[in-house]
Amino acid sequence: MMAQSRCWGLNSRGISTPSPFLCLSSSTSSFSRPPLRYAVLGAGFAGLSVAFHLLSESAKELNLCIDIYDEIGIGGGASGVSGGLIHPYSPKAKLLWRGAECWNECLRLLSTAETAAMCSDDFDLGVSDFHGLIVQKRGILRPAVSMKNLLLLSDVILSELNVSTRIETIDKEAAQNLVPDLCVPFNTAFHMPQAVNIHPQRYLQALYVACENLVKEQSSSGIGEKELHLHKKSVHKILDLEGEYQAVIICLGAKADMLPELAGRIPLRTCRGVVAHLKLPDDIREEYPELGPSILSDAWLAIQGPRSLYMGSTWEWKSRNSSPNVSTSEASKALEELLPKAYAIYPDLKNWTFTTARAGLRAMPPLTPHGSLPLLGCVNDIVGENNGCKYWLFGGLGARGLLYHGWLGKLMAQAVLACNEQLIPSELTSWKKRI
The missing domain is CATH 3.40.50.720 (NAD(P)-binding Rossmann-like Domain)
Incomplete structure (x- = not known):
């Protein structure tokens, strides 16, 4: 042998x-x-x-x-229910742990997936809110909504953030040039023009x-x-x-x-989150700006196109319910929680109508x-x-x-x-x- x-x-x-x-x-x-x-x-x-x-x-x-x-x-x-917003910063506007490595590898994998989809005869590029795209390069905008929030944004030292996506501090006028009628209560918004939004599924x-x-x-x-x-x-x-x-x-x-x-x-720790899909009715002519960014606030808006977006997310801690299906009562409760937060930043959302809701059970790690x-x-x-x-x-x-x-x-x-x-x-x- x-x-x-x-x-x-x-x-x-x-x-x-x-x-x-x-x-x-x-x-x-x-x-x-x-x-x-x-x-x-x-x-x-x-x-x-x-x-x-x-x-x-x-x-x-x-x-x-x-x-x-x-x-x-x-x-x-x-994963398939996530909002699809990607940027390497924490809510405190600080670069996350190993944020540069994670960001660069994430972009590489996204590019690989896009190339595979475009070269595949079996992959349907025609049916999607993204008009066939997997990645939306719109950026992300986060208005300051409180004094605490404003101080965090103001403390960002751009030169120390060694990552390929930058952060810009812009005023109300510049923010409303990106998203008309956006509410910017402290005249300051946090703009990440290189941040992206994907269609998770x-x-x-x-x-x-x-x-x-x-x-x-x-x-x-x-x-x-x-x-x-x-x-x-x-x-x-x-x-x-x-x-x-x-x-x-x-x-x-x-x-x-x-x-x-x-x-x-x-x-x-487990946490169930509900995400709602909203669309503009056919009789509303004013659309979301073609290149308008997604919005981060107490409720986030992940823009899928001029007439489609996802809004999220709720946080139900200790839930064990992993079903993506959302009952009528659970959807109503989620809308009652999320819509006022979203209206406070983007009032034009009142013209949009709810279509469906899905949920996912997140696995949240301990704080280190x-x-x-x-x-x-x-x-x-x-x-x-x-x-x-x-x-x-x-x-x-x-x-x-x-x-x-x-x-x-x-x-x-x-x-x-x-x-x-x-x-x-x-x-x-x-x-x-x-x-």
Whole structure:
């Protein structure tokens, strides 16, 4: 019998990394090796980012099979219901933890998804509030609505914000040139012209197409075989997958805490949020400005087009309701809460009519000295397995999921491929020391 040895390969950046599978000999063809099999639980921002980066960061000669499990399908959870607003700043107008890295990787992933959608014959670009676009480059505007808010905005030191999107402090006249009739009570607004707004469902669908494209490209090279499968089914127990996969990456958001192996053992808080879709009636001629920014305030308005927007979001803490469906009474309660806040900043919203509402159950992480950071890391000790790096958690993206998902999904994929948790910044794994 041939002696087994650990294999090494070059990842997409040319860095030599260990592969956790065993090969019989260096001369063995890659097609004769059994593929590494990874399970990704969840097809939202976290899950699809991990899947994409497992494919893009793995050695080209590696035989790899990725199974994605989601009972609803792509974007069926909180990710698909999000407002889609992306910027790298906190409510205090300060750059978030590793905001530059997160912002740049997020834009790269968005561009990859857009390219995949445009090049796909099967991706429908004709039906959307975005007129076929996945990304709206309109910017975001945040009026100062209180003295505290004004002081925070006034303290922004632009030269110290080392990120590719800038912040401008503009007066009422400049703000109303962007959005006519906007209420700017303290004559100051916070403008992020490079910030973007995406259509979450379409983005996630396009990102999955990008994953499929990577599989086709790498498999057609004749060097290594890649596979990708989406399973519309639930995984009720992690240990049900025991023996089937080299690694299981849990990207289930709030549902991660509902797995019996993790329930009550990860520091996540749940929060249900309702988002309302509003449209301008056909008999109203005055439209939202074609290039007008989205608006951040006590209620945000994510502009989808001249006659369509999303308004959000409510915060129902400790909810366990993960259904995207919203009852009539829940929708009415959400509108009663959100509309007065939105009217106070954008009075013309009174001309718009409510159409539908959807909800998502956010997974909110604990507060740390660096802010509310997602939870990453190997969870073998929590699951009860100590043999190798089998079980991983990527959760707690909270309200910043879009900003964090690209860069952190890349870090998670690199750690899983190398079976090395130390590739993840300690700020994201320190939560395990506190449980």
